[in-house]
Each structure stands twice: as C-alpha cells, then as structure tokens.
Amino acid sequence: MTLKSMTGFARTDGTHEQTRWFWEIRSVNGKSLDLRLRLPVGLERLEPRVRARCQEQLVRGNCTLSLAVKRDVGQMEIRLNEAALSEALAVAEQAQKQTLLEPAKLDTLLGMRGVVEVAEPEESEEQREALAEALLAGLSEALDQLVAARIAEGKRLEDVIGAQLSAIDGLVSQASAAMTRQPELMAARLREQIAKLDEAGASLDPERLHQEALLLAAKADIQEELDRLTAHVAAARDLIAEGQPAGRKLEFLAQEFNREANTTCSKAAEIEISRIGLELKSVIDQLREQVQNIE
Known part of the structure; x- marks a missing residue:
C-alpha cells in the first residue's frame, strides 16, 4: 500500500425516483481532518451520517463536501396565495391612485414574493429514508473516487x-x-x-x-x-x-x-x-x- 496525498477531487451524480443529485468533494492539506459540509435545505439531518462516512475513509485534510439536489418540476405543486395576492392588488391600486400611472400588470403581481408558492409533495418517512440511503450511496462512491485520487497523488x-x-x-x-x-x-x-x-x-x-x-x-x-x-x-x-x-x-x-x-x-x-x-x-x-x- 502506498502513501496517500491529502489533495484530491471527486464528483458523482445519480437519481432516485424524481430526484437527481450531485456530490462534489475537494480536499487539500490540513493538520487534521476538517470537514466542511454544504447540504441543501431540508437535508441537514444527513450531516452526522455524512461525517461518519468521511471519517471511515479519511484521516487528514481540509475537505469541502457539496451536495446539490434537483427535483422534477412535474412533482412540484404551484399554489396561489389568495390573501397575499389581495394585499398586493390593494397596494397596487392605492399606488395607482396616488401616481396616476397605469395599474400593475398581473405578471408583476404574481412575481411578488409570497403570492405564488411552490411546494414539494409530502413524503413519508420511508420515502425520506430511501432518498437518504441513495444519497449516502452516492457519497460513498465519491469518497472512493477521492481516495483513489489521493492514492495516485x-x-x-x-x-x-x-x-x-x-x-x-x-x-x-x-x-x-x-x-x-x-x-x-x-x-x-x-x-x-x-x-x-x-x-x-x-x-x-x-x-x-x-x-x-x-x-x-x-x-x-x-x-x-x-x-x-x-x-x-x-x-x-x-x-x-x-x-x-x-x-x-x-x-x-x-x-x-x-x-x-x-x-x-x-x-x-x-x-x-x-x-x-x-x-x-x-x-x-x-x-x-x-x-x-x-x-
């Protein structure tokens, strides 16, 4: 077995049902093992398991791990917040009276924050765990690539x-x-x-x-x-x-x-x-x- 460098890079991607994910790991010199994780909102619960996987294969180095997740748009539910739209319309009408300018167009009102909401479908605990396992499997693949790169260096x-x-x-x-x-x-x-x-x-x-x-x-x-x-x-x-x-x-x-x-x-x-x-x-x-x- 040869020496390992602390420098390396790895990137993997995969899909699980309607979700596509990308792992990216960058590693440079460090006095100890310093893991910096960038996980999407809603997947922070994976952090302990991600750290444990990394500690199984890495001893030293400053490592930055990034996870990007993309959901199928077809699975998203777009909702109209009627209360927010009414408030936005009332403000637009008041502004139009004071300025005598043309009234706000519908696309402008719909573009205001909170008027249109995009919601992901509800998932069961089993579905969330299945996605987590798929993501962790992708992480293991990325770590294998990183270790191979560090061995080569x-x-x-x-x-x-x-x-x-x-x-x-x-x-x-x-x-x-x-x-x-x-x-x-x-x-x-x-x-x-x-x-x-x-x-x-x-x-x-x-x-x-x-x-x-x-x-x-x-x-x-x-x-x-x-x-x-x-x-x-x-x-x-x-x-x-x-x-x-x-x-x-x-x-x-x-x-x-x-x-x-x-x-x-x-x-x-x-x-x-x-x-x-x-x-x-x-x-x-x-x-x-x-x-x-x-x-």
Missing part, C-alpha cells in the same frame, strides 16, 4: 520523497569521506598558527596546546550527526513501507533532518563539509515541503 509523492532520501543518503556518504580529512587539515592549520605565534615570540604551554587541539577535534567531529541522519533515512523508508498514514511522523523526521544538517554546518572545519551541509539543507527543505502533503 501519494504514489507520485512517494517517488519524489524516495529520491530525496537517496540524495540525503548520498550526501551523508560524501560527508563521511570528507570527514576523514578534517583532523589532518585542523592539525595543519593549528601548526601554521603556532608557527606564526612562535615567530611573534609568544610563549606557549605544550600541554595546553595539546588540550586545545583535542577540544577542537571534538567540536569538529560530525560522526554523531551523520549517524543520526542515516538512522532518520532508514526510519523514513520504514514509515513509507508500512503503507499507513505517516504524514505527521514524516514531518517530525524532516525537522530532525534539518536539526542534524544545521549542526553539521556549524561544526564544519573545512569547505567540502560546509558545501555538503548546505546541499543537505537544500534537499531537506524540499523534503519538508513534500511531506506536508502526505496524509
């Missing part, structure tokens, strides 16, 4: 992250090889500085110089950082291989990668390791951007 991200982990592994190997030169370079630099001090007539304690040389060597030793970077690469690969939601753990590992790279740069005693440290930071920054998309 996750496969692409897995390839990218795998290449970045390999790049980090390679840079760690380069740093290990370059590190073997550090003691020699530090000793040569220290001898050069001592020679300059001798020329200046400075009096130096050999024992103290030996202690300072050991201290400098210890401060410049990056083996511990390189070992941790190698361990982090292995841990990241294990997380990917598990096929479980790993976004949060990968984000934490990316922070640890960055910490070790920073320490490596600060300890670098020669240009080659400084260069490798900067390349590490660049690759790790790219890794951090990618793992933020993982569920």
Whole structure:
C-alpha cells in the first residue's frame, strides 16, 4: 500500500425516483481532518451520517463536501396565495391612485414574493429514508473516487520523497569521506598558527596546546550527526513501507533532518563539509515541503 496525498477531487451524480443529485468533494492539506459540509435545505439531518462516512475513509485534510439536489418540476405543486395576492392588488391600486400611472400588470403581481408558492409533495418517512440511503450511496462512491485520487497523488509523492532520501543518503556518504580529512587539515592549520605565534615570540604551554587541539577535534567531529541522519533515512523508508498514514511522523523526521544538517554546518572545519551541509539543507527543505502533503 502506498502513501496517500491529502489533495484530491471527486464528483458523482445519480437519481432516485424524481430526484437527481450531485456530490462534489475537494480536499487539500490540513493538520487534521476538517470537514466542511454544504447540504441543501431540508437535508441537514444527513450531516452526522455524512461525517461518519468521511471519517471511515479519511484521516487528514481540509475537505469541502457539496451536495446539490434537483427535483422534477412535474412533482412540484404551484399554489396561489389568495390573501397575499389581495394585499398586493390593494397596494397596487392605492399606488395607482396616488401616481396616476397605469395599474400593475398581473405578471408583476404574481412575481411578488409570497403570492405564488411552490411546494414539494409530502413524503413519508420511508420515502425520506430511501432518498437518504441513495444519497449516502452516492457519497460513498465519491469518497472512493477521492481516495483513489489521493492514492495516485501519494504514489507520485512517494517517488519524489524516495529520491530525496537517496540524495540525503548520498550526501551523508560524501560527508563521511570528507570527514576523514578534517583532523589532518585542523592539525595543519593549528601548526601554521603556532608557527606564526612562535615567530611573534609568544610563549606557549605544550600541554595546553595539546588540550586545545583535542577540544577542537571534538567540536569538529560530525560522526554523531551523520549517524543520526542515516538512522532518520532508514526510519523514513520504514514509515513509507508500512503503507499507513505517516504524514505527521514524516514531518517530525524532516525537522530532525534539518536539526542534524544545521549542526553539521556549524561544526564544519573545512569547505567540502560546509558545501555538503548546505546541499543537505537544500534537499531537506524540499523534503519538508513534500511531506506536508502526505496524509
């Protein structure tokens, strides 16, 4: 099983008796699962069941779910509100007397709010539940599409992250090889500085110089950082291989990668390791951007 992205889109439609419906789901990055539902008036009762279905298949991401429902016009009942029409007519006649303008036309009166009412036919509880089941079945289909889209995007991200982990592994190997030169370079630099001090007539304690040389060597030793970077690469690969939601753990590992790279740069005693440290930071920054998309 591959990683899943948090980015995806799905759209399904269907019909139930005289009702046609459309589900649309959009998903983007999020720290947790944030569901935003847009349900038509009269179908708000579906919200708990919709949320439960989503939580069964999604772990993280900001998801917006929209449901549109269209009823067959032939099933609608159009009613004339006679009381509202009488009031509208009386107001129109009064206005006509005061302004001496032509009286309001019938289509104008019928267009006033409340004069003509459109009512849906009464439904039994069984009919409402049958429609709800059809809508939820359509939601499940949309969620299946969304998960498939997130898996496809996750496969692409897995390839990218795998290449970045390999790049980090390679840079760690380069740093290990370059590190073997550090003691020699530090000793040569220290001898050069001592020679300059001798020329200046400075009096130096050999024992103290030996202690300072050991201290400098210890401060410049990056083996511990390189070992941790190698361990982090292995841990990241294990997380990917598990096929479980790993976004949060990968984000934490990316922070640890960055910490070790920073320490490596600060300890670098020669240009080659400084260069490798900067390349590490660049690759790790790219890794951090990618793992933020993982569920």
